[in-house]
Amino acid sequence: MSTVTPRPAVSTTMQPVTRQVPVIPADRWHEPPDSLAITAEVLRAFRTHGWTYAEQRSGRWHYLILRGHDQAAAYKLIGPLFDQTGSYYQGYRIA
Amino acid sequence: MTIADRWPIGARASAASRVDDGAVPPVLHPLLAARWSPTTFDPSYEVTAAEVDLILEAARWAPSAGNSQPWAFITGRRSDPTHARLTRHLTGSSAAWARGASLLVANLCHRYVEGTDWEYSEFAHYDLGQAVAHMTLQAQALGLHARQFRAFNRTALAAEFAVPQHWEITTMSAFGRLPPGFPSIPESAATEPRPLRHRRSSREIRWVAGDSTSRD
Numbered sequence: 452m453s454t455v456t457p458r459p460a461v462s463t464t465m466q467p468v469t470r471q472v473p474v475i476p477a478d479r480w481h482e483p484p485d486s487l488a489i490t491a492e493v494l495r496a497f498r499t500h501g502w503t504y505a506e507q508r509s510g511r512w513h514y515l516i517l518r519g520h521d522q523a524a525a526y527k528l529i530g531p532l533f534d535q536t537g538s539y540y541q542g543y544r545i546a
Numbered sequence: 547m548t549i550a551d552r553w554p555i556g557a558r559a560s561a562a563s564r565v566d567d568g569a570v571p572p573v574l575h576p577l578l579a580a581r582w583s584p585t586t587f588d589p590s591y592e593v594t595a596a597e598v599d600l601i602l603e604a605a606r607w608a609p610s611a612g613n614s615q616p617w618a619f620i621t622g623r624r625s626d627p628t629h630a631r632l633t634r635h636l637t638g639s640s641a642a643w644a645r646g647a648s649l650l651v652a653n654l655c656h657r658y659v660e661g662t663d664w665e666y667s668e669f670a671h672y673d674l675g676q677a678v679a680h681m682t683l684q685a686q687a688l689g690l691h692a693r694q695f696r697a698f699n700r701t702a703l704a705a706e707f708a709v710p711q712h713w714e715i716t717t718m719s720a721f722g723r724l725p726p727g728f729p730s731i732p733e734s735a736a737t738e739p740r741p742l743r744h745r746r747s748s749r750e751i752r753w754v755a756g757d758s759t760s761r762d
Contacts, residue, residue, distance in 0.1 A: 491659050538614045
């Protein structure tokens with residue numbers, strides 16, 4: 452018997468909360484939003500849409516630098532934060 | 547040292563003896579009072595799949611920061627292939643005793659956001675520990691004992707089960723029944739050379755603001 456338990460489904464007795472995923476139309480991924488909830492899934496989506504990312508730290512702050520589509524975007528990160536689907540970092544675009 | 551020194555006073559009373567009017571002091575719940583961490587298990591006892599499911603269910607319903615649930619578990623019942631893969635990476639003292647457990651569980655912590663070194667939750671280890679505590683008590687309710695341990699090759703075990711870098715195999719737990727006739731607490735405390743049930747007093751664990759004396 453081998454079991455790696457997946458994250459359990461949200462109980463039906465709980466109020467479902469949907470994480471604020473970036474609402475980016477398929478043809479607008481070259482325009483990073485001003486603010487977004489960043490998760491591993493979001494980072495994967497950016498990679499899929501032609502971006503690379505790097506991290507930078509300054510003091511206690513984390514920054515995410517997106518590069519692609521002949522431009523760069525920098526986000527200051529707040530987190531980890533939580534919602535009913537797990538944790539995420541809120542990114543605020545600063546450049 | 548007497549048994550009474552090692553055994554919480556309240557634990558010797560039945561939880562049923564508790565009354566709400568304050569006449570009788572509250573007592574430690576029997577599941578908590580009887581819990582201890584043996585290194586000897588009944589080599590013939592086989593846990594059922596239903597028992598394993600129930601132990602995992604206890605973890606599933608543990609609280610966590612923001613309901614982040616930063617845990618996962620690899621379970622191996624003795625004589626199944628997963629158990630063999632788990633025991634292969636036991637080290638130190640656990641290699642000698644943990645093989646006899648009916649169930650081995652590797653406790654995984656979701657430490658980082660995948661592809662980054664951002665912590666997934668600053669409470670991830672705390673929450674995993676709490677989930678494992680729930681498992682031990684559920685096991686206790688099933689008549690099983692549990693021992694948590696760290697004596698395993700973390701790197702090799704992670705490779706064995708293809709655990710990605712953003713997860714960590716933090717600890718393992720061994721579950722099983724005591725062998726027939728094996729003395730249970732508190733009887734074993736009387737013969738056990740080590741003070742298994744010794745705990746700091748409740749006075750010692752009450753932190754008094756501004757009092758830094760006698761705390762190393």
